[in-house]
Amino acid sequence: MSVLHDLEQVIKSRKSADPESSWTAKLLAKGPEKCAEKFGEEAVEAIIAAVKNDRENLTYEAADVLYHMLVMLAARDVPLDDVLTELARRQGLSGIAEKASRG
Ligand SMILES: N=c1c2ncn([C@@H]3O[C@H](COP(=O)(O)OP(=O)(O)OP(=O)(O)O)[C@@H](O)[C@H]3O)c2ncn1[C@@H]1O[C@H](COP(=O)(O)O)[C@@H](O)[C@H]1O
Incomplete structure (x- = not known):
């Protein structure tokens, strides 16, 4: 597990935490738009x-x-691993070639 994965788990656990005791819980309680x-x-x-x-x-x-990227992703239930998988997919593909493939 990386630091980012550990942090993702802590952030997920804050979805059900008391907003008075956790900054993350307080931010998540304000909704995905506020997180963004x-x-x-x-x-x-x-x-x-x-x-x-x-x-x-x-x-x-x-x-x-x-940190705030992970909170924003959690607020929309997007797993960090999905982002990392997308980055891995791009490995070995130059940015210029990737852009051209989007046509
Ligand atoms: N990495 C972070 C992290 N980075 C920044 N922040 C908080 O993000 C808040 C926003 O930062 P700002 O500079 O905008 O401060 P602000 O108080 O909003 O100031 P203004 O914009 O109002 O002037 C601050 O209160 C920071 O403490 C973080 N809060 C939590 N974490 C991690 O999340 C874990 C869980 O935290 P809690 O949910 O608070 O238990 C922590 O153990 C950390 O690992």
Whole structure:
């Protein structure tokens, strides 16, 4: 199990947790749209750090992005393994060839 898989399990367990005791439970209780919005906010913060070439902050914000990505996926019942399978399918296929295959 990877750190991401471990985190996915914790996030799934928070679906039935008390929103008063867990940030994840609180966020999930607000619904998939709010989870998606939060992911977008965290992505923007990572973009700003990248544009500023602030590597320390980019590392911190990228962790926030990955966590909020997993919350967003969980809110829509998309397993991390489905995302990883899609990434694995693309391995060995250049981005240019992949785009052309979509025609
Ligand atoms: N990785 C994370 C993680 N990353 C970020 N966050 C929280 O995400 C929240 C949003 O970050 P923001 O910077 O937007 O802070 P904010 O409080 O909303 O601030 P404003 O935007 O309101 O100014 C913060 O409260 C962070 O603590 C996380 N909360 C939880 N996890 C993981 O999830 C596990 C379960 O957490 P709980 O659900 O809280 O038990 C934890 O053990 C961690 O492993």
